Amino acid sequence: MAVRVETPIYRSDWKQGRIAGWLTTVDHKRIGILYIVTSLVFFGAGGILALLMRAQLATPNEHFITREKYDQVFTMHGTTMVFLVVVPILAGFGNYLVPLMIGARDMAFPRLNAFSYWMFLFGGIVLYSSWFTKGGPNSAGWTNYVPLSVNLPGHGEDLWILSLHLLTIGSLATAINFIATIVNMRTKGMTWTRMPLFVWAILTYGVMLVLVLPALAGGLTLLLLDRHAGTHFFIPDQGGSALLYQHVFWFFGHPEVYIMILPAMGIISEVIPVFSRKPIFGYRAVAFSTVGIAFLSMLVWAHHMFAVGLPWGLQVFFMVTSLAVAVPTGVKIFNWLATTWRGNLHFDTPMLYALGFIAVFTMGGLSGIFLAVFPVDWQVTDTYYVVAHLHYVLFGGSMFAVFAGLSYWWPKMFGRTLDERLGKIAFWLIFVGFNVTFFPQHMLGLLGMARRVYTYHHGGLWEWYNLASSIGSGVMALGILVFLANVVITTRRGRRAGNDPWQADTLEWYTSSPPPPENFDTVPYVTSARPLRDLRRKLAEDRA
């Protein structure tokens, strides 16, 4: 007596409007684009904050902005770039690409997916609303150490905590969504080792977020209670522990670094083979090193705390684990290099960013070794050396990969290719500007310049390196403007991209550009990690 009732798809008219369509969407592609566009807007805001700081530090004893504004600016810059740019933009790529790459029609929980995005936007708005409170935004740095942050006046700090709570909830939901999607919804034939490496990275990203975000949320809750409910978890005078906060924060904070770099590495692992016209060298090594990095990254947090007076045994433990992370990271770099070996290298913009990534990320990885060796860390931690290191990893690493990804998947997302000439100009401006900005900061740190200072009184090399760094930041900003101009110009006039403009390997290129709702009519049975190449070869054979 089973009667199968076809539920008619009810489409209310108001949901079809140009704006309402985006507001009510549960389509993973639209949500992905919303994530990416919103993150890029915050990237612009965070970038302007960075330029303000570089203007202030361009010369000694500068009065471009006041000291209290400077503290707010670096706090908001760090918080924005970590929580509102890199993490969500990678979630945006994941959202857009994962279902396409695994041959699924959407994410496992489309409405939860939309919820995640709106939490992200809402969290960002809450954070930025703190500029309008009395006393302005949080000024304790993105690490927000106690007891300084416990006693900060005004509501900037409270809004900062609230914003991070909202972002955490959104990220947790996304993470669960990614895991459920990847585990359950791969198309026929897509075994674990036929999955694109980017999907491996997003799976790892999801698992790590689920493991560490609760620690952050817990720590923030304790902080909020200390501020307003009269508790003293972090107040040493009253029996709390200031050090506890640092442990909780970095237990989240260090894996967070890898949460921001692993999907970026996933993008690089997609781009390099396609533009080398070769398969990735050592698929399993690259995939398993992703998991290896994720595992080790959970065990290294206290290398941010070598100067707090940890017992010697712990210092040694965290040094060894931190050095160990370099091994799987090196494996990835060597495999990417080997992928280009004897290839047919095409230097389209995505490939330029990917090769640029290898060049500068290597620098960031190696400067990390100095930070892992704890006696050396005592000299360089909390200085501009660390600022240089983290930007080599997060800008030279994650953001270069984001630009690689944007130029690579742009034709898929919008159906038109970006202009190659403008793209290359933007790349070179960003690449050169990046190095001019951040390389001298290594030297500044070794010369003794602490981070988070609103001014300095030294002339000579201090002044020259700071000036170079500020000039570099301007060049980088120019590069980003060229990128934006490229986007604006090609939106209407760009060359139409076919389904597969790069002759790529993975399933997202099988459908039209941009893909229709629900992505595919049919999905071919997957027999290798490169289903599209298989298909092209089969077609060529059939023709022959």
Added chain:
Amino acid sequence: MRRRNSLVLFVAALAALVAAGAATAANGGFTPPAPHSPNASRIGDAYWFVFAFCAFIFVVVEVTLVVFIVRFRHRGRGREVEGPQIRGHTRLELAWTAGPALILAIIAAFTFYELPGIKNAPAATGANRLTVRVEGHQFYWQFVYPGGQVSIDRMVVPVGKVVHLTIVSPDVAHSWWVPALGGKTDAIPGQTNHTFFVADKPGVYEGRCAEFCGIQHAEMQAEVAAVSAAQFDSFLASHAAGSRTVGNETVVGACAKCHGFQGQGLVGPAIAGNSLLNDTRGLTALLRAGRPPTRTPFGMPAVGKTWSQAQLDATIAALKRTYGKGTGGG
């Protein structure tokens, strides 16, 4: 073609040499500042040891990258032309897992070898040993010597003596850092940390707070002056906690950074000619407990929380002298 490759290699090698040359030349920020204490000098050794390996790996990766980019560029070949479909090579994978692991093990081993000289102070007793209590405050350093003498922002020690530091903070996290005399040690409320140094030459060594501690963090600087034994004795004689000198130093280090050197107001309100200067009890309460940020945008830290009564009296006297009415302090 071959000639072109060797040219690229030559240029790359040249660039590497130039970088190495620049690095070994006078310190342009390529190494921590010249060490003047045995622990700092061993940290310097560790730095160079790590540097050597990292520079080697850096050059290998970057040169390989550039050579591959030049050598395997498309040269007009279309996208449909594929490179050899090589999927991996197990022995190579093992090699570039084991190779770096070995290098890192060597780095770790060298660190363990240097560690005793970095963490253990040379044995010293009695006259050869000095213990100084270092207090990080918003936004000044207070140094307390064994006889109760005090100095602010400038620590004076005899050259060649083993100086043990007991590092604490009564307010927020700070970090003690004098690069020439060793690495950082955080001053964290609720916890006591220890480090040491032995200044090998007379001189003044620059240092500063390295952990962001609030609005005047940038001005929280310090210096260590290493002097002869005789000079050190006269320093101690002039720096009794209740002395006029300490009162003046405290006003300059603890008060003036926020209220301006003329008391004209800066981060905090103007204090020159302020009526509170005549109210010793009110002033004592303010210095001891600070003020919550309800009346001024930043509040005032409890700068005098740890001062002895003698230092407090000396400071209040110095405040009145410097900023009181009729002194022309404004």
